[in-house]
Amino acid sequence: MRAIACATGALLFLLLPLLPRTVAAQDALVDRGEPETETEADGTDADQASTDAADQAGQAERSASPPPHTITPRIRIRSDSVMRFQSGYVLTVDETAAPNANRRFWQRVAQLPIYERVSLDARDLADGHVDVHFSAWGALDLTFQTDNGIAAGDFAIGYVEGRHGVASGWGGRRFLSWGIPGGIHLDGGGAALRIADGLVVEAAVGRPVTPRRNELLGQRPDFSEATVAYGARIGYVHPGRLTASLSYLDRWAQGISGDRSVAVDATWRIVPAVDVSGNVSVDVNSVGVEQANLTANIVLGDRVMTDIGWQHVDPTRLLPMWSILAAFASSVFDEIAAGATLRLADNWSVRGAGGVRLYSLDGITTGYRLEALARYVDALSGLRSFISLTRRHDGNDGLNVLHGSVAFPPLWDRLIVALQAAVGVDDLAEKESLLARFSADWPVAGGWNIGASLDWARTPIALSEVRGQLSFSYRPGDAQ
Numbered sequence: 001m002r003a004i005a006c007a008t009g010a011l012l013f014l015l016l017p018l019l020p021r022t023v024a025a026q027d028a029l030v031d032r033g034e035p036e037t038e039t040e041a042d043g044t045d046a047d048q049a050s051t052d053a054a055d056q057a058g059q060a061e062r063s064a065s066p067p068p069h070t071i072t073p074r075i076r077i078r079s080d081s082v083m084r085f086q087s088g089y090v091l092t093v094d095e096t097a098a099p100n101a102n103r104r105f106w107q108r109v110a111q112l113p114i115y116e117r118v119s120l121d122a123r124d125l126a127d128g129h130v131d132v133h134f135s136a137w138g139a140l141d142l143t144f145q146t147d148n149g150i151a152a153g154d155f156a157i158g159y160v161e162g163r164h165g166v167a168s169g170w171g172g173r174r175f176l177s178w179g180i181p182g183g184i185h186l187d188g189g190g191a192a193l194r195i196a197d198g199l200v201v202e203a204a205v206g207r208p209v210t211p212r213r214n215e216l217l218g219q220r221p222d223f224s225e226a227t228v229a230y231g232a233r234i235g236y237v238h239p240g241r242l243t244a245s246l247s248y249l250d251r252w253a254q255g256i257s258g259d260r261s262v263a264v265d266a267t268w269r270i271v272p273a274v275d276v277s278g279n280v281s282v283d284v285n286s287v288g289v290e291q292a293n294l295t296a297n298i299v300l301g302d303r304v305m306t307d308i309g310w311q312h313v314d315p316t317r318l319l320p321m322w323s324i325l326a327a328f329a330s331s332v333f334d335e336i337a338a339g340a341t342l343r344l345a346d347n348w349s350v351r352g353a354g355g356v357r358l359y360s361l362d363g364i365t366t367g368y369r370l371e372a373l374a375r376y377v378d379a380l381s382g383l384r385s386f387i388s389l390t391r392r393h394d395g396n397d398g399l400n401v402l403h404g405s406v407a408f409p410p411l412w413d414r415l416i417v418a419l420q421a422a423v424g425v426d427d428l429a430e431k432e433s434l435l436a437r438f439s440a441d442w443p444v445a446g447g448w449n450i451g452a453s454l455d456w457a458r459t460p461i462a463l464s465e466v467r468g469q470l471s472f473s474y475r476p477g478d479a480q
Helices: 002-018 044-057 059-063 324-328
Strands: 074-091 106-111 113-124 130-141 151-164 167-176 184-196 199-208 226-238 242-253 256-271 274-283 288-300 304-313 333-343 348-359 366-377 384-393 398-407 416-426 433-443 448-458 465-474
Touching: 184 226, 333 366
Parallel strands: none
Antiparallel strands: 074 106, 074 113, 074 465, 113 130, 130 151, 151 167, 167 184, 184 199, 199 226, 226 242, 242 256, 256 274, 274 288, 288 304, 304 333, 333 348, 348 366, 366 384, 384 398, 398 416, 416 433, 433 448, 448 465
């Protein structure tokens, strides 16, 4: 599988310039202080989230489809080539001679990996009846050899979806956002049936894709534990008013049903200025709530937006019983939080938020978090900046984080340069962390984009760590 993924990714990358420029690849700009680059398997959830959103948005369009042979396929292609230098520490089982106990099992490693990530999103093929979604990554590192070699690669997602009338089906590797909290990555298939306007019933079955955690180049699948997962969902959508979903999913490993969850999600726009959303996930095996939350967003005039929410999380129920991480699960907690965003002017906005967390752990009963943020965005010049101050306390120790960034107006109408810095200090001054980043993003002709970044970090593990990254991205534009 790894060799196939690497070879497929390389082949697609070589063929990209030869493909017809048929569709738009307009990516939404993220309102942050620095450009971001997706690498290796980082884009799996993002790819699937955008895919699901586009599928929902296209349901109304397909219900009023034009006559046969008039639907134009929509094809979106993206390729990212990333070379990254990193000199840092990796956790090992071999004890070193470091005097600090915190760094005794950390080995300093220099890496120079090269990543290639290719994605294809083809919709409305075969007169609107077929969609194809594919994303793969490959990596090669000649400076450090892990126990699994110097190369890695895998398919992030890869499935074909077909539609006929009110029915549809899919097969391949896909990320399902419903079912257990956090969703599930599945090798399998599923089917859906639209039984009424806005009402859909779907089911899926397959083998969960569980990543190995000891990979330096990227997460590759490990099928030694999870064996099968299956579930069903019924959802209702009233555009602009109400969305609701009820789902059930069962995940097995080595003959044990480790996750058996029933989840309810809903978002209701009570009036144009008030949205209420919430979800609850119940562990059927032990009959208990895994997590739940309820949030209300209220718009007060043109310049003020407030939010208030509650959440309950039981970490012991979120981890499968076969997972070694279950031994390190933290305490059950409930949190009540509120915040407000004020737009002072067209370019300026400020936000304040806070929350109180109630723990069930003996000896630690309460914690809290406070946040203040100011943001400036000039849409005309392209200047963007923000600064935030966060204070968190878990009932045992507090952490203070100061974070700021600025993205300067484009140079030569294209080159975007950004600076970012962050400082974190705990109350005991034992976990000081510093981060500084310089990044540049340059869209060049023909759908190509060049990006570069240089990071310096100091953490409780590493006194000094340097990371550099150079990326080349290809996103073909519209072809009229």
